[in-house]
Amino acid sequence: MAKVSLKHIIGNKKELHAVINSLISQLKITTWVEDEKEILLLGEKSKTEDFSFPIMLGNDLIGKVKGEKGGEIIASLLTQMILKEAEKKDLGSEVLNLYQELNVIFNFTEKLTETIDPDIIAQLTLEQAIHSISSHSGVIVLWDEDSRELQIPAMAGEPLFDKKNIQENAVLLLKIGLSGQSEIMANVNILKETKVIDDKVQSIMYAAMKVKQRIMGAIILAGKEEDQFSAGHLKLLVTLALQSSGAIESALLYEKNIKVAKEREEAMLKIHEVTKKFVPNEFISMLGKVELTDVRLGDLVEKVVTVLFTDIREFTTLSEKMTPEENFRFVSSFNSQLGPIIRSNNGFINQYLGDSIMAIFPNSPEDALKAAIGMQKAITELNKMRISKGRLPINAGIGMHTGPLIMGITGDEHRLDAATISDTVNTAARIESLTKHFKAPLLLSQETFSIILNNHKYNTRNLGGVRLKGKNKSINIIECFDGSEAEQFQKKSDTLAHFKEAMFRYNDQQFENAITFFETIIAMNPNDNTAKYFLDNAVKYLQDGVPKNWTGSEEMASK
Numbered sequence: 001m002a003k004v005s006l007k008h009i010i011g012n013k014k015e016l017h018a019v020i021n022s023l024i025s026q027l028k029i030t031t032w033v034e035d036e037k038e039i040l041l042l043g044e045k046s047k048t049e050d051f052s053f054p055i056m057l058g059n060d061l062i063g064k065v066k067g068e069k070g071g072e073i074i075a076s077l078l079t080q081m082i083l084k085e086a087e088k089k090d091l092g093s094e095v096l097n098l099y100q101e102l103n104v105i106f107n108f109t110e111k112l113t114e115t116i117d118p119d120i121i122a123q124l125t126l127e128q129a130i131h132s133i134s135s136h137s138g139v140i141v142l143w144d145e146d147s148r149e150l151q152i153p154a155m156a157g158e159p160l161f162d163k164k165n166i167q168e169n170a171v172l173l174l175k176i177g178l179s180g181q182s183e184i185m186a187n188v189n190i191l192k193e194t195k196v197i198d199d200k201v202q203s204i205m206y207a208a209m210k211v212k213q214r215i216m217g218a219i220i221l222a223g224k225e226e227d228q229f230s231a232g233h234l235k236l237l238v239t240l241a242l243q244s245s246g247a248i249e250s251a252l253l254y255e256k257n258i259k260v261a262k263e264r265e266e267a268m269l270k271i272h273e274v275t276k277k278f279v280p281n282e283f284i285s286m287l288g289k290v291e292l293t294d295v296r297l298g299d300l301v302e303k304v305v306t307v308l309f310t311d312i313r314e315f316t317t318l319s320e321k322m323t324p325e326e327n328f329r330f331v332s333s334f335n336s337q338l339g340p341i342i343r344s345n346n347g348f349i350n351q352y353l354g355d356s357i358m359a360i361f362p363n364s365p366e367d368a369l370k371a372a373i374g375m376q377k378a379i380t381e382l383n384k385m386r387i388s389k390g391r392l393p394i395n396a397g398i399g400m401h402t403g404p405l406i407m408g409i410t411g412d413e414h415r416l417d418a419a420t421i422s423d424t425v426n427t428a429a430r431i432e433s434l435t436k437h438f439k440a441p442l443l444l445s446q447e448t449f450s451i452i453l454n455n456h457k458y459n460t461r462n463l464g465g466v467r468l469k470g471k472n473k474s475i476n477i478i479e480c481f482d483g484s485e486a487e488q489f490q491k492k493s494d495t496l497a498h499f500k501e502a503m504f505r506y507n508d509q510q511f512e513n514a515i516t517f518f519e520t521i522i523a524m525n526p527n528d529n530t531a532k533y534f535l536d537n538a539v540k541y542l543q544d545g546v547p548k549n550w551t552g553s554e555e556m557a558s559k
Contacts, residue, residue, distance in 0.1 A: 006063040031067030118251040122154035125244035135221040142217035160198040182207040203228035207241035211249045306368040306402040309432035312355040313395035345371035376483025399432030402448040439529035446476035465553030474553040491525035507552035511542040
């Protein structure tokens with residue numbers, strides 16, 4: 001009950017003063033009023049003090065009425081006045097406390113709306129609790145269902161809580177702060193024994209943090225004085241706990257949603273990165289799309305490109321000595337050597353065809369020729385390593401052709417595929433197969449070679465015309481030997497003039513002269529298998545005659 005001053009009541013209430021004086025006159029007694037310190041407040045002191053009547057407020061002495069008998073009436077009246085004044089004070093104090101509490105809650109609510117970070121919300125809550133409630137330290141503990149551990153997102157005030165010991169005594173906290181109850185602890189010794197709190201702590205109060213009947217954690221406050229917390233303090237702490245619980249839950253849910261969205265985005269990016277390896281991004285770009293998900297059945301584009309094919313020679317012989325797994329690893333290793341060279345020269349791999357590769361160069365045929373030369377050199381280095389390990393060397397043929405190509409998405413609504421449809425593809429594949437026929441590892445069509453700017457800087461030999469199976473027109477075939485091993489490159493360079501003369505004689509059906517030139521070339525370069533091929537043909541035509549309507553073009557009976 002609020003403390004009230006007797007002097008304040010008698011001095012400020014003139015009517016009461018007059019009433020008491022009138023009552024004393026009517027009673028015809030000598031009496032006076034003193035406060036608890038025996039200071040005269042009303043009447044005149046007399047030497048006669050037969051009676052002394054206390055004026056009480058609960059257990060507290062407020063003053064006394066002294067003098068003759070009959071003064072008890074005055075004491076009773078003043079006691080009633082004191083009680084009424086105390087009640088008014090209590091009511092006013094309660095209203096003020098309620099207003100202050102509402103003001104705290106309102107301001108706290110505004111602060112919570114300014115952030116969506118669960119740790120910041122926890123820290124704001126704890127700081128507000130310590131500021132509004134007389135306490136020396138505080139901590140917020142949350143139970144993590146996923147890790148089955150206590151999390152401590154906020155600590156404030158003096159270091160009266162031990163974070164490590166709190167986490168190690170999760171079972172104890174589950175019985176206390178995480179029990180779902182909110183209370184002022186009567187005995188804090190168990191927390192001291194486990195070193196959860198410092199020995200200086202004398203008072204503990206905690207409030208459960210709940211969301212839809214689920215206990216998510218607790219706010220725990222500590223004080224260094226006995227009986228430091230009141231029921232009013234607990235009421236306010238419970239309110240702060242309930243308010244912050246919803247905010248922290250929403251923040252955690254938001255955080256979780258962001259995490260899930262991020263993981264989903266990362267998964268999609270990973271899927272996108274993987275799909276790009278199956279369908280080249282360049283293919284998608286040529287269709288005018290950005291992502292694989294943008295393509296639709298029937299999307300297509302026509303463009304002039306250079307198509308390159310490469311194939312491992314005598315792969316069957318090699319594979320017979322390997323298990324299926326070794327075969328697979330061998331082909332994968334071979335492809336992994338050539339793929340980067342294609343990409344570094346502005347090309348992209350359209351298909352891996354077992355021991356073959358089909359690549360497309362959309363910008364310039366020179367990109368394809370540079371890639372082919374680089375691939376030949378890479379195979380030479382690979383063979384050095386294979387030979388050093390006692391393995392057979394690899395021989396590969398490379399052929400290319402330039403022309404129009406339709407690229408598009410074919411299939412049906414359930415199965416789409418990136419397809420290339422063009423006679424250019426067929427011609428490039430046939431030219432690659434001619435490397436076996438002419439025994440030359442790198443061949444390109446005249447159409448490709450003629451549109452390469454400054455093509456004179458490349459070392460080439462013209463192998464004449466070839467009419468592919470199923471074609472009416474012949475195409476001219478060029479051999480490029482820039483990618484040959486150093487010794488073979490030098491010898492082909494040294495015999496280049498002889499080869500040009502030999503081919504002129506050969507195409508002009510001057511087979512005797514052609515044979516002479518070819519024999520000279522072979523004498524200088526016994527490993528020139530292309531010269532041997534034409535020498536054999538010249539000898540056959542000289543002995544048996546040329547086929548009817550022969551123009552120098554080779555007729556390919558098979559693909």
